[in-house]
Amino acid sequence: MDTAFSNEDLKFQSEIRDFIKTNYPQELRDSINSKRKLGKELSREDLTAWHKILGKHNGWSAPSWPKQYGGAEFTPTQKYIFEQECAKAECQYIMPFGINMVGPVIYTFGNEEQKVQHLPGILSGEVFWCQGYSEPGSGSDLASLKTSAVKEGDHYIVNGQKTWTTMAQYADWIFCLVRTNPDAEKPQQGISFLLIDMKTPGVTVRPIKLMDGSHEVNETWFDNVKVPVENLIGQENMGWTYAKFLLAHERSGIAGVARSKKAIERIKQIASSEMSYGEPLIQDPAFKAKIAAAELELSALEYTELRTLAKDSAGKGPGPESSLLKIKGTDIQQAVTELAMEAVGYYANPHLGTTLSNEYVGPDYATNLSGTYFNFRKASIYGGSNEIQRNIIAKMVLGL
Amino acid sequence: MNFDYTEEQTLLDNMVTSFVRDNYDWDTRCNIVKSEEGWKEENWKQFAELGLLGVPFEEAYGGLGGKSADLMIVMEQFGKGLVVEPYLPTVILAGGLISKLGSEEQKNSIIPEIISGNIRCAFAYAEPQSRFDLNDVKTSAVLNGDDYVLNGFKSVVFGAGMASHLIISARTEGEQRSDSGITLFIVDTKSEGLTLQNYPTIDEYRASEVIIENLKVSKDNVLGKVNMAYDAIEEIVDISTIAACSEAVGILQVLKDSTTEYCKNRKQFGQSIAKNQVIQHCLVDMMIEYEQAKSILYMAVTADLSDSDERRRAVSAAKARIGKAIKFVGESAIQLHGGMGVVDEYMVSHYFKRATMIGVLFGNTDYHMKRYMTLTQSGISSADEAISVSVT
Numbered sequence: 001m002d003t004a005f006s007n008e009d010l011k012f013q014s015e016i017r018d019f020i021k022t023n024y025p026q027e028l029r030d031s032i033n034s035k036r037k038l039g040k041e042l043s044r045e046d047l048t049a050w051h052k053i054l055g056k057h058n059g060w061s062a063p064s065w066p067k068q069y070g071g072a073e074f075t076p077t078q079k080y081i082f083e084q085e086c087a088k089a090e091c092q093y094i095m096p097f098g099i100n101m102v103g104p105v106i107y108t109f110g111n112e113e114q115k116v117q118h119l120p121g122i123l124s125g126e127v128f129w130c131q132g133y134s135e136p137g138s139g140s141d142l143a144s145l146k147t148s149a150v151k152e153g154d155h156y157i158v159n160g161q162k163t164w165t166t167m168a169q170y171a172d173w174i175f176c177l178v179r180t181n182p183d184a185e186k187p188q189q190g191i192s193f194l195l196i197d198m199k200t201p202g203v204t205v206r207p208i209k210l211m212d213g214s215h216e217v218n219e220t221w222f223d224n225v226k227v228p229v230e231n232l233i234g235q236e237n238m239g240w241t242y243a244k245f246l247l248a249h250e251r252s253g254i255a256g257v258a259r260s261k262k263a264i265e266r267i268k269q270i271a272s273s274e275m276s277y278g279e280p281l282i283q284d285p286a287f288k289a290k291i292a293a294a295e296l297e298l299s300a301l302e303y304t305e306l307r308t309l310a311k312d313s314a315g316k317g318p319g320p321e322s323s324l325l326k327i328k329g330t331d332i333q334q335a336v337t338e339l340a341m342e343a344v345g346y347y348a349n350p351h352l353g354t355t356l357s358n359e360y361v362g363p364d365y366a367t368n369l370s371g372t373y374f375n376f377r378k379a380s381i382y383g384g385s386n387e388i389q390r391n392i393i394a395k396m397v398l399g400l
Numbered sequence: 401m402n403f404d405y406t407e408e409q410t411l412l413d414n415m416v417t418s419f420v421r422d423n424y425d426w427d428t429r430c431n432i433v434k435s436e437e438g439w440k441e442e443n444w445k446q447f448a449e450l451g452l453l454g455v456p457f458e459e460a461y462g463g464l465g466g467k468s469a470d471l472m473i474v475m476e477q478f479g480k481g482l483v484v485e486p487y488l489p490t491v492i493l494a495g496g497l498i499s500k501l502g503s504e505e506q507k508n509s510i511i512p513e514i515i516s517g518n519i520r521c522a523f524a525y526a527e528p529q530s531r532f533d534l535n536d537v538k539t540s541a542v543l544n545g546d547d548y549v550l551n552g553f554k555s556v557v558f559g560a561g562m563a564s565h566l567i568i569s570a571r572t573e574g575e576q577r578s579d580s581g582i583t584l585f586i587v588d589t590k591s592e593g594l595t596l597q598n599y600p601t602i603d604e605y606r607a608s609e610v611i612i613e614n615l616k617v618s619k620d621n622v623l624g625k626v627n628m629a630y631d632a633i634e635e636i637v638d639i640s641t642i643a644a645c646s647e648a649v650g651i652l653q654v655l656k657d658s659t660t661e662y663c664k665n666r667k668q669f670g671q672s673i674a675k676n677q678v679i680q681h682c683l684v685d686m687m688i689e690y691e692q693a694k695s696i697l698y699m700a701v702t703a704d705l706s707d708s709d710e711r712r713r714a715v716s717a718a719k720a721r722i723g724k725a726i727k728f729v730g731e732s733a734i735q736l737h738g739g740m741g742v743v744d745e746y747m748v749s750h751y752f753k754r755a756t757m758i759g760v761l762f763g764n765t766d767y768h769m770k771r772y773m774t775l776t777q778s779g780i781s782s783a784d785e786a787i788s789v790s791v792t
């Protein structure tokens with residue numbers, strides 16, 4: 001048993017650190033900070049600038065991808081270090097839809113033409129992807145999805161509605177699960193995995209506003225959208241297999257340990273400035289105890305993640321452990337966003353950046369912490385709700 | 401980075417696993433805990449033959465030079481079998497103090513005797529008023545000629561009734577709760593002035609109240625430096641806490657696995673109760689708690705324990721977090737076993753009781769939470785400073 005970093009790992013760590021220091025643009029930091037302060041939406045440029053910089057450097061935008069597809073092919077330890085350092089430096093996170101989701105599906109199940117057409121744009125951050133899975137009637141029961149794709153000559157005609165499409169407002173492409181065989185014996189057997197250009201006539205995106213006022217997700221409508229058959233990934237009606245692969249593929253970072261660590265550090269700083277009973281809030285026994293509880297949980301989760309990584313690197317194969325990481329990781333994210341909101345007392349109230357007020361009030365650090373708390377209720381719902389994750393563990397790990 | 405056992409550790413793990421499998425089936429254990437002695441000398445002899453009694457001791461004294469990871473392996477398997485022989489009190493706690501503080505002469509005379517299984521020791525530190533505070537020592541030791549004279553009372557001393565020797569902490573100087581002024585003494589349990597009141601514990605181990613009245617101890621039997629024992633006591637109790645956590649993790653695994661099996665087999669309303677989602681999710685949460693407990697144990701075992709601040713932080717984090725897991729997994733195991741959970745006859749209640757008492761051992765969850773907070777939440781810069789740092 002050994003968790004110390006090797007000399008090579010340490011060298012790698014300082015390489016990453018130096019790279020971030022030299023290459024992370026101050027204008028990007030300023031732009032994102034000032035928008036966050038006033039609760040304004042981040043632009044496509046804000047979301048992809050760092051991705052584009054990493055994409056030009058040894059495939060660092062794609063830590064898990066094999067070198068042959070232009071990725072960095074980091075070892076699990078390197079991936080862990082990379083995430084830690086990016087979180088410590090508060091780098092904008094890389095949108096997962098291209099790099100973590102559709103990319104691995106394309107290089108694993110796609111044909112040569114598809115690899116050549118799509119992988120470079122995903123890697124460089126030039127092409128923005130979104131995910132078309134959920135539908136109004138198909139949330140947890142994803143396999144019941146109804147969006148249909150009917151083959152006519154060398155095209156599929158796609159009709160239906162996807163929902164919760166994150167950042168579809170910026171997306172160039174969407175990867176979709178569509179029904180190609182409505183008569184299959186099991187609903188899972190009639191599903192295909194289709195890549196669709198968002199500029200195709202008949203695609204309409206409508207915003208859904210979340211409870212913090214943010215615009216992250218959308219409804220995406222398909223009205224007789226003509227999609228070339230070349231955009232089918234793998235075989236027709238095998239889409240469910242690729243979808244499951246996608247869900248289990250990216251375990252590293254799913255728990256968000258490094259970012260939660262940074263967030264706790266931040267809460268401690270805030271609680272040192274806020275006063276309660278005439279003393280810094282950080283001295284309040286009740287608040288202190290909650291911070292400590294979050295730290296212990298996170299410390300345990302960090303080692304759970306390291307154990308998973310170590311198992312992966314020993315080639316012992318991934319497992320439904322990713323469900324555990326998702327449950328615990330989002331539990332902690334929610335606990336942390338709640339603590340941050342709690343720390344600022346009354347200044348949880350102001351809702352800045354609306355059309356009603358552009359004034360900036362309260363301490364700098366308090367801005368939008370309640371918005372983040374409300375926003376993060378999504379974490380235990382998205383990506384397979386935490387109840388569904390428990391069902392997966394019950395079935396796959398405990399054999400129930 | 402890896403969490404694999406070395407070849408030696410795998411051998412150790414296999415050895416302890418087969419000992420428990422071959423010598424500690426449920427009926428055998430029931431007979432041991434019901435016996436007058438409360439342990440089985442034959443098992444102790446076997447520990448000696450297998451080399452288990454030498455795991456943490458230096459090779460120079462006949463030990464194996466093992467570290468916390470090796471003790472973890474032994475204790476985890478002992479936890480799975482609810483092994484009641486006094487390994488933790490003798491080898492890890494008392495043995496740890498002798499290794500840490502003993503003179504060459506003391507180490508040469510005592511450690512080989514422990515390793516060969518000839519003697520057992522126990523550490524008498526807690527007092528009725530001290531709760532978990534190791535520095536709260538009222539028992540006094542006053543020098544009179546070449547002897548110290550000890551008076552006082554020690555509470556709930558595990559394994560004392562099976563021990564030939566006790567290590568006793570006593571105050572030779574200073575206030576009742578002062579770190580300095582605490583001295584350790586090694587005494588024969590049959591000494592005049594020492595009275596042991598032995599009793600079984602709720603989890604079927606054995607402990608004793610120790611009454612000390614004008615107990616004479618020769619200067620030669622002081623362990624370590626006079627007045628200076630506190631740091632060593634804290635360190636060895638920390639190491640022993642990791643061992644107790646390891647035992648708990650072994651127990652939690654049994655509780656989680658046996659409850660899962662039970663729910664698969666138990667039928668109500670015409671089907672296995674494990675078909676109910678409410679049961680499934682509870683079992684999943686038990687599994688998650690077990691994995692989190694195991695992870696934080698690994699954190700503690702792989703921490704740099706030679707750095708006293710890191711050691712304190714890691715140990716208290718592990719004990720507090722595992723304490724929480726013990727409560728959830730233990731209580732859920734009983735609940736899901738239904739009526740079978742609350743009877744003495746079925747084994748699940750015994751695992752629950754032992755885990756719960758480990759929760760108390762060396763400081764409960766609240767105690768370690770508070771210790772962890774004291775260690776981690778001082779010297780934090782304020783948010784304003786931090787913001788100016790990130791802007792510049």
